[in-house]
Amino acid sequence: MNNNSIPTHYLSRSSFCFLAIEDADDDTFDGLHRHDFFELIWFTKAGNDSVVEIDFKHYSINDNTICIITPGQVTNFDRTLEEGHVLAFSKELFNELMVETSAYKAGMLPQNLTETSLEPMRILTTLIKQEQDAENRFQLMKAYLTSFLIHAMSSVIETKTDDEDRINKLASVIEQHYLEHKEIAFYASYFNISAKRLNEISKKVRGLTVKELITERILLEAKREIHFGKLTFKEIAYKLGFSDAAYFSRFFKSQTGLTAAQFKESTSSFKIN
Known part of the structure; x- marks a missing residue:
């Protein structure tokens, strides 16, 4: 498998970075890329x-999205069309700040x-920018970030039902568990409801059964690994829990209509169409 991997971006010097979309350089957003941070x-x-392209799917965005x-995750958007703010968090900081809204992890x-x-x-955002420039009051910065996340998540949560949450x-x-737990019973027990009820809620909210959600996540990981090109097809199959590469090949084609080679070719461009 050719190593045609998507570039990975890293936080350069701290656990947090704030910047305006319109002030970023070309390498920050343009072209498919992924991060090692939130x-x-x-x-x-x-x-x-x-x-905005997220994991090979395109989503329309409006003002205040x-x-x-x-x-x-693989992402891409044309920054010449948008304005806004980007808040980049290390994994440790994001998990610390988002402890009360873990669903968004x-x-x-x-x-x-x-x-x-x-x-x-x-x-x-004005206060966060000021503290980032000052570079000497990180506890105050964390307080501002926590408040920002509370307002942002509360805005989204206001429009959601209990089932959506x-x-x-x-x-x-x-x-967290799709690689080792592919059975519905495991997830139903987590919510202390029956598998039938969890499937009903999943179908209502997402239009998919729990099994289909798990399959969707496995397929996404397969797409990422195929595009990144760092593992052989056989290694990807074993990583995702398939007994052999031939079975995985049939699974992938049945879900996408493409072979692995065809999928890799179809996503070889790093630009939004």
Whole structure:
């Protein structure tokens, strides 16, 4: 397998970095890339055709759209069409600050913010920028970041039902355990409900059964590994829990309609179409 890997971005000098989308250099966002840190993106302004690509899927974005990119996710957007803020957190800092909203440790696809959250978030971004420039009051910075995350997540949570919140938490649990636990019973026991009930909620919220969500996560990991090109197809199969490469090959083609080589070729461009 050719090593045609997507570049990985790292935090250069600290556990946190704040920057404006419009002030970033070309290498920061342009082209498919991934991070070894968490990234919260607040698009304050978006163009008519603005999209963000996350894990090989395209999502429309509007003014005041927010998303969370997790370590390892593949992302891309054309920064010339958008304005906004990017908050980059080390894994340790993000997990510390997000302890009360652990569901979002699995990331968050683009969501629109409510009007009530915008003004406090604008004020907090100014304060965060000031503290980053000062470089000497990190405890105060953490307080501002915690407040910012509370406002941002509360804005999103306001629009969610209990079932949606439960499925967000399910996504986080699947993220942690999908390699070793592929059976629905494990996840149902986590929520102390029956497998049938969890499937009903999952179908209602996501349009997919729990098994399909697990399959979707396995398939995503397969796509990442195939594109990154660091493991052989056989090694990917074993990593994902398949007994042999031939079985994994049939699984991948049945889910995508493509062979691994065809998929790699289809995603060889690092630009949004």
